[in-house]
Amino acid sequence: MGLPGFMAYGVALLEIVGGVALIVGLATRFISALFVLLMIGATLKVKLAVGLLGNGQMAGYELDLAFLAMAVYLVINGSKLLSVSQLILQKDSNEFK
Numbered sequence: 676m677g678l679p680g681f682m683a684y685g686v687a688l689l690e691i692v693g694g695v696a697l698i699v700g701l702a703t704r705f706i707s708a709l710f711v712l713l714m715i716g717a718t719l720k721v722k723l724a725v726g727l728l729g730n731g732q733m734a735g736y737e738l739d740l741a742f743l744a745m746a747v748y749l750v751i752n753g754s755k756l757l758s759v760s761q762l763i764l765q766k767d768s769n770e771f772k
Contacts, residue, residue, distance in 0.1 A: 678720065689713060697749070700758025707749035714743040 690713075693706040722736035729735035 686713065701760055703753035703758055703760060704750055707746045707753055710746040711743060711750060714739050714746060718743070 689709055693709060696702055696706050697710075718736045718739045722734075722739055725733050725735050727735045727737055
């Protein structure tokens with residue numbers, strides 16, 4: 676793919692630790708912003724040549740676009756969701772009442 680091998684460890688770490696952090700609701704906006712960058716990089720570097728729906732041998736980038744949209748949503752609305760970060764920062768939120 677033309678990328679250095681050590682980047683695989685960083686991506687794997689982000690996907691595992693970042694995924695758990697998103698499930699728990701810790702640093703949602705920051706982790707989601709990293710996922711946005713990851714999805715843009717994956718789409719441009721690997722999946723763009725295959726096309727939107729793929730070529731029959733490899734999947735296209737339609738799922739990557741869906742993940743990108745979800746990550747962008749979490750970057751925009753991340754602090755408005757019920758999360759551990761809200762409990763740690765003890766924000767008084769009236770959005771769920």
